[in-house]
Amino acid sequence: MTESSTGSAILVEGLTKSFGDVHALRGIDLAVPRGTVLGVLGPNGAGKTTAVRILTTLLLPDSGRALVEGRDVVREAAAVRRLIGLSGQSAAIQEELTGRENLEIIGRLYHLSWRAARVRAIELLEQFDLADATNRAAKNYSGGMQRRLDLAASLVGDPKVLFLDEPTTGLDPRSRLGMWDIIRSLVARGTTLLLTTQYLDEADELADEIVVIDHGLVIAAGTAEELKGRVGGDVLEFTVPDRSRLSDAVAAVAPIGEGEPHADKETGVVSVGVGGRGSDALIDAVRGLDAVAVRTHGLALRRPSLDDVFLALTGHAAEGDEEGAGSDRRRGRGRGRDRRVDDADTVTTRVAS
Numbered sequence: 001m002t003e004s005s006t007g008s009a010i011l012v013e014g015l016t017k018s019f020g021d022v023h024a025l026r027g028i029d030l031a032v033p034r035g036t037v038l039g040v041l042g043p044n045g046a047g048k049t050t051a052v053r054i055l056t057t058l059l060l061p062d063s064g065r066a067l068v069e070g071r072d073v074v075r076e077a078a079a080v081r082r083l084i085g086l087s088g089q090s091a092a093i094q095e096e097l098t099g100r101e102n103l104e105i106i107g108r109l110y111h112l113s114w115r116a117a118r119v120r121a122i123e124l125l126e127q128f129d130l131a132d133a134t135n136r137a138a139k140n141y142s143g144g145m146q147r148r149l150d151l152a153a154s155l156v157g158d159p160k161v162l163f164l165d166e167p168t169t170g171l172d173p174r175s176r177l178g179m180w181d182i183i184r185s186l187v188a189r190g191t192t193l194l195l196t197t198q199y200l201d202e203a204d205e206l207a208d209e210i211v212v213i214d215h216g217l218v219i220a221a222g223t224a225e226e227l228k229g230r231v232g233g234d235v236l237e238f239t240v241p242d243r244s245r246l247s248d249a250v251a252a253v254a255p256i257g258e259g260e261p262h263a264d265k266e267t268g269v270v271s272v273g274v275g276g277r278g279s280d281a282l283i284d285a286v287r288g289l290d291a292v293a294v295r296t297h298g299l300a301l302r303r304p305s306l307d308d309v310f311l312a313l314t315g316h317a318a319e320g321d322e323e324g325a326g327s328d329r330r331r332g333r334g335r336g337r338d339r340r341v342d343d344a345d346t347v348t349t350r351v352a353s
């Protein structure tokens with residue numbers, strides 16, 4: 001298949017990969033039109049990095065095939081490497097070298113002259129707000145700076161297709177927003193991007209299309225709006241300040257929801273889908289909670305978020321207490337943004353209780 005006949009910058013069919021008896025990928029299909037952003041969303045261990053490593057020729061698949069700009073990642077690996085950039089968990093930065101040296105060396109790997117490699121390095125350091133750190137060793141960079149340098153390194157060769165594997169995992173919220181801005185500006189210049197993330201709000205924010213993967217399989221695909229539409233109707237949500245009453249609260253609202261309520265023991269937030277029952281469900285919830293004397297705050301209806309989608313699809317939260325779910329992740333999970341959207345979308349005034 002040729003580049004022009006596919007129209008896809010990335011095309012993946014039936015890709016599988018196992019490590020011993022761990023089935024990391026169990027047959028995934030992807031198609032990413034040129035100049036668009038695909039968000040590959042999934043929890044830890046879903047198979048995201050395995051997919052990225054195969055697409056970037058670092059790992060051989062067991063079966064299936066993958067084309068990047070029409071080139072087969074196995075049979076035409078060298079050609080694929082010339083077309084792509086990769087940044088993410090396998091940081092390409094050499095810590096002893098300065099920012100400029102790191103980028104110059106990569107430029108040389110792309111067969112740039114020393115002079116051209118230096119020009120490109122300086123240009124990228126400026127673009128990524130690292131000009132002041134040009135001659136400092138990368139080991140003295142902050143986490144956010146190292147991440148930006150790694151991203152800059154992936155752009156030295158002016159890739160047509162860029163792979164970013166969890167570009168903001170572990171970053172503080174401010175660096176995360178900065179990274180989002182950088183990613184948006186890259187996309188605005190027409191680069192095709194495949195971005196993996198475990199952050200629902202990040203996929204929502206940056207991706208044109210999202211595929212949700214879990215245990216090596218694509219379990220849903222579509223735009224963020226399409227995925228949210230799959231939850232159907234509104235979500236009723238409230239917080240129970242007294243955590244010892246959480247199970248009573250869940251029991252009180254279980255009869256009014258469609259499906260099981262979800263309760264977060266840590267935050268005390270209870271949510272349940274109520275379909276199209278809107279304000280009736282709200283009134284029932286107030287009565288039900290009142291009858292068992294559970295105090296709540298922030299009781300309201302909201303439009304579904306991607307969190308709800310993931311929960312509905314998999315029965316577990318995307319950002320649960322799995323390994324790697326450090327405090328950074330929890331802080332960075334973008335509740336703030338969800339809240340703003342929720343406020344705008346809240347269809348009923350909040351009921352004080």
Ligand SMILES: Nc1ncnc2c1ncn2[C@@H]1O[C@H](COP(=O)(O)OP(=O)(O)O)[C@@H](O)[C@H]1O
Nearest residue numbers: 019022024042043044045046047048049050051
């Ligand atoms: N080199 C490897 N050897 C053995 N198991 C691996 C290896 N790489 C990944 N895995 C396993 O494959 C599964 C998918 O891993 P990975 O692709 O890294 O997931 P993600 O990037 O979504 O967190 C996990 O169960 C992981 O432990």
Ligand SMILES: [Mg+2]
Nearest residue numbers: 048049050089
């Ligand atoms: Mg990974």
